[in-house]
Amino acid sequence: MTHNSSMETSSLLYTFVTVICLMTGWLADYGNAQLVNCKASDRETLIDFKNGLVDPKNLLSSWEGSNCCQWWGVGCNNWTGDVIVVDIHNPDKFLNFTNFSSLAVLDLSHNIFHSFPQWLVNVSSLMYIDLSFNSIWDSIPVGFTKLPNLRFLNLRGNGLMVSTYQLFEESWSKIEVIQLGFNFVQGKLPPSIGNLTSLTHLALPGNSIEGNIPNSIFKLCSLEYLDLSYNNLTGSLPEHLEGTKYYLYESPLPHLQNLVLTRTRLVGILPNWLGQLQNLVQLNLDSNFFHGSVPAAFGTLRHLAISNLSILDVSSNRLTGTLPDSLGKLSELSFLDVSSNCLTGIVSESHFAKLTKIKVLSFSWNSFIFKISPNWDPPFQVESLMLSSCRLGSFPGWLKSQRHLLDLDLSNANMSGPIPSWFWDISGNLSLLNFSSNSLWGQLPNKFKVHFNAFTDLSFNLLEGPIPLPTNQIIILNLSHNNFSGPIPENIGDLSFLSFFSLANNQISGEIPTSIGELQVASVIDLSRNTLTGSIPKSIGNCLYLEVLDLQNNNLSGKIPRSLGQLSDLQTLHLRDNIITGKLPSSNAFSGKIPSALLNLTSLKILDLAENQLSGSIPPGMSNLNAMTQEQNIKQDLIYGWVAGVYYEENVIVNTKGQSLEYTRTLSFLTCIDLSGNYLHGEFPHEVTKLAGLVVLNLSRNQISGQIPQSISELHQLASLDLSCNMFSGPIPSSIISMSFLEFLNMSYNNFSGRIPYAGQMSTFEASSFSGNPGLCGAPLAVECSDSGPSIPGINGEIDNGDGYIVDKWLYLAIGLGFAAGVLIPYLLMAFKRTWSYMYFDSVDKVADALLYLRCKTSACFRNHCYHRR
Numbered sequence: 001m002t003h004n005s006s007m008e009t010s011s012l013l014y015t016f017v018t019v020i021c022l023m024t025g026w027l028a029d030y031g032n033a034q035l036v037n038c039k040a041s042d043r044e045t046l047i048d049f050k051n052g053l054v055d056p057k058n059l060l061s062s063w064e065g066s067n068c069c070q071w072w073g074v075g076c077n078n079w080t081g082d083v084i085v086v087d088i089h090n091p092d093k094f095l096n097f098t099n100f101s102s103l104a105v106l107d108l109s110h111n112i113f114h115s116f117p118q119w120l121v122n123v124s125s126l127m128y129i130d131l132s133f134n135s136i137w138d139s140i141p142v143g144f145t146k147l148p149n150l151r152f153l154n155l156r157g158n159g160l161m162v163s164t165y166q167l168f169e170e171s172w173s174k175i176e177v178i179q180l181g182f183n184f185v186q187g188k189l190p191p192s193i194g195n196l197t198s199l200t201h202l203a204l205p206g207n208s209i210e211g212n213i214p215n216s217i218f219k220l221c222s223l224e225y226l227d228l229s230y231n232n233l234t235g236s237l238p239e240h241l242e243g244t245k246y247y248l249y250e251s252p253l254p255h256l257q258n259l260v261l262t263r264t265r266l267v268g269i270l271p272n273w274l275g276q277l278q279n280l281v282q283l284n285l286d287s288n289f290f291h292g293s294v295p296a297a298f299g300t301l302r303h304l305a306i307s308n309l310s311i312l313d314v315s316s317n318r319l320t321g322t323l324p325d326s327l328g329k330l331s332e333l334s335f336l337d338v339s340s341n342c343l344t345g346i347v348s349e350s351h352f353a354k355l356t357k358i359k360v361l362s363f364s365w366n367s368f369i370f371k372i373s374p375n376w377d378p379p380f381q382v383e384s385l386m387l388s389s390c391r392l393g394s395f396p397g398w399l400k401s402q403r404h405l406l407d408l409d410l411s412n413a414n415m416s417g418p419i420p421s422w423f424w425d426i427s428g429n430l431s432l433l434n435f436s437s438n439s440l441w442g443q444l445p446n447k448f449k450v451h452f453n454a455f456t457d458l459s460f461n462l463l464e465g466p467i468p469l470p471t472n473q474i475i476i477l478n479l480s481h482n483n484f485s486g487p488i489p490e491n492i493g494d495l496s497f498l499s500f501f502s503l504a505n506n507q508i509s510g511e512i513p514t515s516i517g518e519l520q521v522a523s524v525i526d527l528s529r530n531t532l533t534g535s536i537p538k539s540i541g542n543c544l545y546l547e548v549l550d551l552q553n554n555n556l557s558g559k560i561p562r563s564l565g566q567l568s569d570l571q572t573l574h575l576r577d578n579i580i581t582g583k584l585p586s587s588n589a590f591s592g593k594i595p596s597a598l599l600n601l602t603s604l605k606i607l608d609l610a611e612n613q614l615s616g617s618i619p620p621g622m623s624n625l626n627a628m629t630q631e632q633n634i635k636q637d638l639i640y641g642w643v644a645g646v647y648y649e650e651n652v653i654v655n656t657k658g659q660s661l662e663y664t665r666t667l668s669f670l671t672c673i674d675l676s677g678n679y680l681h682g683e684f685p686h687e688v689t690k691l692a693g694l695v696v697l698n699l700s701r702n703q704i705s706g707q708i709p710q711s712i713s714e715l716h717q718l719a720s721l722d723l724s725c726n727m728f729s730g731p732i733p734s735s736i737i738s739m740s741f742l743e744f745l746n747m748s749y750n751n752f753s754g755r756i757p758y759a760g761q762m763s764t765f766e767a768s769s770f771s772g773n774p775g776l777c778g779a780p781l782a783v784e785c786s787d788s789g790p791s792i793p794g795i796n797g798e799i800d801n802g803d804g805y806i807v808d809k810w811l812y813l814a815i816g817l818g819f820a821a822g823v824l825i826p827y828l829l830m831a832f833k834r835t836w837s838y839m840y841f842d843s844v845d846k847v848a849d850a851l852l853y854l855r856c857k858t859s860a861c862f863r864n865h866c867y868h869r870r
Contacts, residue, residue, distance in 0.1 A: 200224045418442035
């Protein structure tokens with residue numbers, strides 16, 4: 001939390017104008033000069049400037065007459081008549097001020113200038129320059145930083161390219177204020193910055209400054225405001241301020257009021273001298289990597305204490321230990337945020353003893369245990385109370401005294417029991433109400449009070465009864481994962497401002513009311529996992545901004561309304577586990593075949609058309625699915641409708657590895673093509689092998705034929721391959737043994753033939769992966785290969801004869817030995833014992849019967865088996 005920048009700039013401007021007026025005899029009110037006439041040369045320069053401007057609002061209509069000191073935005077020296085101030089807004093080009101020998105103040109802020117005025121280096125009289133919030137993308141001209149009288153410089157909110165060396169190694173000796181926030185200042189802060197002994201205000205946020213903060217900054221005794229936030233600093237704050245002596249009535253940086261180091265990547269501990277800055281009002285150290293404990297010196301009330309501190313933000317660090325109860329002595333504190341650390345321990349009433357002015361309290365995402373009496377009467381009237389993940393035990397009764405609450409987050413706070421009825425008497429001003437992830441039970445009032453446009457999240461509790469509605473228009477209503485029952489209120493459409501609406505995982509029954517179509521700005525509607533009946537109302541097509549419609553796991557029936565085709569912003573649609581019939585309406589007109597236009601969706605990562613009645617062949621163009629051609633290495637949560645921590649998390653159930661798995665957090669790693677359970681025919685789509693990022697490929701239970709190409713091994717990330725119950729033929733490609741990511745393989749019930757390449761990763765699969773292929777032989781099947789069968793690639797002794805066939809050099813020896821054994825062993829057995837000869841020929845008969853049975857299975861038998869599974 002930082003001071004408002006425009007108010008800060010205006011205050012500084014007023015201060016400088018006042019000081020310069022006293023020094024040079026300016027008139028306090030521009031345009032009201034009565035004591036002196038302006039110089040003719042200055043008047044002519046201003047007239048030239050006016051003539052070169054486009055002034056549609058006629059702002060310079062007062063620029064008439066001989067005395068330009070009376071013109072709006074012009075200030076003159078009361079004694080000499082020199083024009084020393086030009087303060088106007090929104091001109092369209094720069095004025096060349098080189099003719100103004102006495103110009104001291106130049107304010108051209110909040111315009112659209114694109115270049116830095118080079119002539120400024122020649123106006124040595126300038127003391128105040130404000131070019132903030134323009135579009136200046138070039139660099140500061142050489143010599144500009146040597147203007148001898150410059151005291152105030154504000155260039156924030158541009159795109160200036162400037163090095164820290166140019167700013168501070170060649171800088172002004174009298175400069176007092178430097179504001180260069182949100183530009184492209186690059187480099188390290190040099191130790192020479194300590195030579196700017198007049199510096200009171202240094203603001204460099206939102207740049208590319210790197211390296212350590214030089215200790216010389218902390219020796220600037222005049223410094224009042226230091227803001228280095230949103231940079232790429234390294235190192236830590238000095239544990240001790242070298243060269244600085246402070247005793248009982250002295251302190252380091254005696255005038256420092258604002259220290260802002262938000263998101264600067266600083267590490268280390270919080271030094272004790274921070275608690276000795278006696279004039280400090282604002283301390284922002286949030287979003288860094290500080291560790292260790294919160295210094296107890298923050299709360300001491302000796303002369304060295306920071307008793308004036310109003311803002312203390314150390315959130316989003318790695319602080320440990322307990323929270324010192326001495327913080328409760330900071331009577332001026334209005335903003336306290338220690339959230340998102342690793343703090344522990346007990347929080348008691350003493351932590352708030354003298355916080356009579358506190359307005360914002362944020363203790364969220366630590367491990368605090370609150371031990372506060374429910375009858376406690378707090379000394380404050382807080383506006384924002386954030387206690388998420390704290391252990392409250394029960395609903396805090398002391399909230400009853402808080403009449404000015406605007407934001408209240410008690411999510412995941414270990415609360416149980418009912419929400420007391422008195423709470424709804426103080427909830428009317430709440431813009432944020434978050435009680436999610438607790439064990440709250442009981443019923444809510446049918447009409448509960450919250451503020452206009454509020455965010456309301458009561459999800460993941462044990463609340464029951466009919467669905468409650470707010471008395472005002474709100475933006476978020478999340479009642480998911482409770483025990484609410486009964487129908488969706490017919491007047492749900494009255495909440496026309498609703499952006500996020502979720503009743504998921506309750507016991508909601510009845511039909512979806514037609515009035516839901518009046519939620520025309522909704523981005524998320526989630527009614528999944530209930531017992532809703534009836535059909536999807538056509539009116540839902542009026543929700544033109546809808547990104548998510550989740551109706552899965554209900555008892556909905558009827559046809560999908562054609563009006564869904566109007567939802568051009570829809571990104572995720574879940575209708576599974578219902579009794580819905582009909583076709584999916586879209587511009588591609590899904591009917592019998594897979595439209596080739598579908599393969600032009602270059603960002604598509606999951607194509608799931610399983611369990612339909614699609615026919616025809618798989619269209620060419622698989623290689624156009626660019627998002628599947630890249631390996632997925634970056635985790636990216638797929639969430640929609642994110643507002644104030646409430647969002648819909650995408651979920652997809654994929655048939656992979658022989659089972660149905662639901663993907664949520666890891667969904668960004670998944671690339672999947674599932675066309676299983678249709679009537680597709682034609683050959684294997686060879687372009688699939690160009691999708692190097694594919695993780696799941698399921699073509700099972702179709703009528704696809706042809707051979708599998710050797711290039712299938714290019715699918716380096718493929719983890720699940722299911723080609724079962726088709727009409728594939730030919731050998732299993734030997735290259736498949738190199739697919740080291742493959743965890744699941746099913747090639748059963750096809751017409752594959754030849755030896756199974758049973759080596760490498762393929763040796764981890766059992767016989768069931770290859771069953772139902774009468775022409776296959778070799779491990780792991782019990783069917784041995786004949787002598788002419790192909791060898792297993794990758795085994796020692798293979799020879800490539802140049803024709804693409806691999807010949808085992810031991811083959812001929814094996815043939816000879818096999819022939820000898822086949823003749824000699826039966827003869828010896830029968831000669832040795834007659835009963836053994838009967839056993840031998842009985843075994844031969846059984847093998848013959850088994851082969852005959854397998855031949856039967858290659859016909860209609862196994863086809864019936866596969867489609868029975870549908």
